[in-house]
Amino acid sequence: MGMFRVKRVDWLIGITVLTSLLTVWLVLAGLDAVFQLLRQLGNIGKNGYTLSNAIVYVLVTIPRRLYEMFIFATAIGGLLGLGGLAASGELTALRTTGLSKLRIAVSAVGVVAVVTLGVVILGETAAPWGDQQAQAMDLRVRSSGSLGETSSGLWARDGDRFINAKSSLLRQVDGHDAVQLQDVRVFTMTADGQLSRFDWAKTAEHNGKQWVFDQVRSTTLDEHGTHTTTALNEQWVSRLDPNVLQESLIQPQYLAMRDLRRNMNYLEGNGESPGVYAIAFWGRALYSLNVLVLVLCAMPFAFGALRSGGLGKRMFMGMLLAIGWYFLQKAMVSFGTVYGIPPLVANLLPAVILALAAWLYFRRHA
Numbered sequence: 001m002g003m004f005r006v007k008r009v010d011w012l013i014g015i016t017v018l019t020s021l022l023t024v025w026l027v028l029a030g031l032d033a034v035f036q037l038l039r040q041l042g043n044i045g046k047n048g049y050t051l052s053n054a055i056v057y058v059l060v061t062i063p064r065r066l067y068e069m070f071i072f073a074t075a076i077g078g079l080l081g082l083g084g085l086a087a088s089g090e091l092t093a094l095r096t097t098g099l100s101k102l103r104i105a106v107s108a109v110g111v112v113a114v115v116t117l118g119v120v121i122l123g124e125t126a127a128p129w130g131d132q133q134a135q136a137m138d139l140r141v142r143s144s145g146s147l148g149e150t151s152s153g154l155w156a157r158d159g160d161r162f163i164n165a166k167s168s169l170l171r172q173v174d175g176h177d178a179v180q181l182q183d184v185r186v187f188t189m190t191a192d193g194q195l196s197r198f199d200w201a202k203t204a205e206h207n208g209k210q211w212v213f214d215q216v217r218s219t220t221l222d223e224h225g226t227h228t229t230t231a232l233n234e235q236w237v238s239r240l241d242p243n244v245l246q247e248s249l250i251q252p253q254y255l256a257m258r259d260l261r262r263n264m265n266y267l268e269g270n271g272e273s274p275g276v277y278a279i280a281f282w283g284r285a286l287y288s289l290n291v292l293v294l295v296l297c298a299m300p301f302a303f304g305a306l307r308s309g310g311l312g313k314r315m316f317m318g319m320l321l322a323i324g325w326y327f328l329q330k331a332m333v334s335f336g337t338v339y340g341i342p343p344l345v346a347n348l349l350p351a352v353i354l355a356l357a358a359w360l361y362f363r364r365h366a
Helices: 008-041 051-087 090-096 101-124 126-142 242-248 257-269 276-285 287-303 311-339 343-364
Strands: 147-150 153-158 161-173 176-189 195-206 211-222 225-236
Touching: 008 051, 008 090, 008 101, 051 090, 051 101, 051 126, 051 287, 051 311, 090 101, 101 126, 101 287, 101 343, 161 257, 195 225, 257 276, 276 287, 276 311, 276 343, 287 311, 287 343, 311 343
Parallel strands: none
Antiparallel strands: 147 153, 153 161, 161 176, 176 195, 195 211, 211 225
């Protein structure tokens, strides 16, 4: 248990690593936000989109950008922190006092673990909320203001009809993503603002040519009363653009785990593959593990050739490690999708490979 007892040396290592991590983190997230703002400036003037809208769009997506950039910042920042101690000779001094490389690495990983807890909470609360607000703004720009997201779901206007869908999700249809609207309500109004028809459908999906209602119930209102009909499937003539919906739909990797789990349950309950939702869910679930393992794998570079290396060399090695992990993760997930490997296993493999590499190093260089 002595390895996990907090000592003064842990504070030295922890504060050094934390300072470097926060600096790199803010720089990466800031650059990403600036690039996004430049892209948003191209939308100014479209459907009343203003500079203030562009700024708000970037601001509400900052939590998600912080969440995404954190894992890269941990690898680069951790390496910069310990590398700085190595360059100044402090790391060598710590080693001469009897501290093992693993013990020093645990001190660095410990402070990262504390910050990771807060980042996970950010990724499950503010980040999904911010992306929902950004989605609503994006919908308004792309659809001339006829679409919008509220707490009651998606709202759209199509001539004399008002459309409300409680939720929407991506499905795999013939190898391509398609948008499916759920719990759909269509209100048809008369010229004087009176309700003349109400349609409810369990789902509405575009088959490439037209919208189709599933399990639809239609009610018409006239001077003789109300008349209701039901049908398993029914063509729905609408100008609602499925491409706009698909492009503006919040990507699964930006959703909170509870929303991913709900969509997975829905698709599985209908005998369909959860697809991208399962991949995103397990990526979220294993986020903390990936962060800590990546930091642990960065530590050996601080004990090796970087003792005499400068700041640029340490940054280069950190970026190389982070980028390598990113492509390994993507490759494993894609490989799993093609060959039917469960998403949990596909997402877990990169962490296992990195953890094994770190274990072999610290076992040989105790």
